[in-house]
Amino acid sequence: SGVGYVDTFLQYIKDKNLPVQLLLSTKANDLIIKDGRVAGVMAQAKNGTKYVLNAADGVILTTGGFGANVKMRNEYDELWGKKLGETTPTTNLPSATGDGISLAKKAGAGLTQMGWIQLFPAGDPTTGATSFKLGENSCIYVNKNGKRYVNESERRDVLAKANLAQEGGVFYVISSAKRALVDKDGRNAYGVKVADILKSGKSYKADTLEELAQKAGINGKNLVETVKRWNEFCKKGTGDEMGRPTCMDDHRLDEGGPYYATLMTPSVHHTMGGVTINKKAQVLNEAGNVIPGLYAAGEVTGGIHGTNRVGCNAVPDALVFGRIAALNFVK
Template sequence: MMSTPASSLITKDGAVVGVKASGPDGKDYTLYASKGVILATGGFSANVKMRNQYDEIWDKKLDNQVKTTNMPAITGDGINMAVKAGAGLKDMGYIQLLPTTDPATGATNHKIVESTNIYVNKQGNRFVNEQGRRDVLAKAALAQPDHVFYVIGTEQTLLKDKEGRGPYGILISDLLKQKKAFKADTLDELAKKLGMNPDNLKRTVAKWNEFCKTQKGDEFGRMSCEEGNKLPGGPYYASVMTPSVHHTMGGVTIDEDTRVLDKNGRPIRGLYAAGEITGGIHGTNRVGCNAVPDALIFGTIAGREVGK
């Protein structure tokens, strides 16, 4: 049932037996479950109030200025409904930011070079080991002026297809027109377009190129410069970036059979959950190669358990 948001879980004698919802025409629905209810509503990355209520990492600074990579509907509704039904929560304070996103929208689709290319702030200086964990990169980026930085690449390292489209299928020429990316033949010209000190930028790139030759002595402790990270010469490109909320590691507590547990660790009869709505799966820092199978495998288990 599309465009029919659930508002609450129906409980009877300590068990969850259904869901109340409202349709797009304003009509209310009461939906009863014959075997159980599975919550798969995602996290709360788009809920600013919940982000700052539970945050234990970002000093309660995840306000409206910090965007999200998620769709606007990811507002923690399933978590809040489960709590009202008695569910326990785990790891709610662990919120992940993706460091390389669009400052205007939080989207990731304007990427045109490798995310491990050098990060340069508004002053033209590197500020972090670009191969670090997402939380480390995001914290370093938030410490930069206006939370903004640029990922620098060249024509030789550009990620584009034969039609001139970037990794997300958007024409790089369109990204240049929208000023989500910038192109220049020289570093002086690029610095001018980005409003940064050209001497700083040229010094930064020179030091980086020297590290790429020797693979030793990087000032931020980076271990390697891969082929796609090298800056052999112009034309140069820069993508403007900022961190945005990407994933919430916390959520309702479940057991190995995806049964939602109450605050005392006891299963709530008739209630199951899978995916980002659950907590305790990823620790403090989720990665995609874990989160995708998390949703798929626990979703399969939930379906199997309810179908028994």
């Protein structure tokens, strides 16, 4: 996880006694530009203390995307009909508001692919979080009518569009207790207690599919038939009605109850657009020329992932271009 990387870097800084100073709860308000070059940052701490941070070699923007900025989402969106409003949750922290993109734009930076916003197909309808799920993301999906409607192993954008098209924009992930990735301590794959998940009403558990449907508000007759057809596919390995190529072991539902149904909806996950950079991680202006002293890495940049970022690629994006930026500006 992200915490693991950050902890590793902090420990390395400590072990090597590197001259690194961290200013927490401190907002970068503006970039300092001298003689056409980015030469530092104007910042202010939460307690009001103001800082002038002079940069002899350069400034690296690593401020992330704008997944939590509703205004920016709908201003730039080209994929979702500008319907990513307040009712559309996000998996991101509240701090993912695109501030770094705005700072760079003010300094003359060009922006690219800002309209390409990725939705995670399965999130909490209220918070957007994925941590309360029971089962795999690719377990079968059913709507309130108890029917499947998509190949659950499809691309994230395909799944998100199909999920949003269901009644209320919500759907259920169905799994059996034996396949729900619950450990010996009763926690799911994210370390959340299953008892807490069930108590919150975000997931339902029952010994039979009929009881599960009643608890979750799903058409019971259709759910039973849907699971029956799914089990037949898992047994034969061919002929899935939604075109899935295989039934992996973690997705089987033919071993009996208890069963889980988790209510989910798509949530804003990653903004693929951002500041334009070159292979040296240098920020470019609207004319495609280098802005001296300004570098960027990670989700604050655009032009890396296309319209649909492949899962897990955001981490190497940030790490690789962060290192490239550092190596270039100290030359």
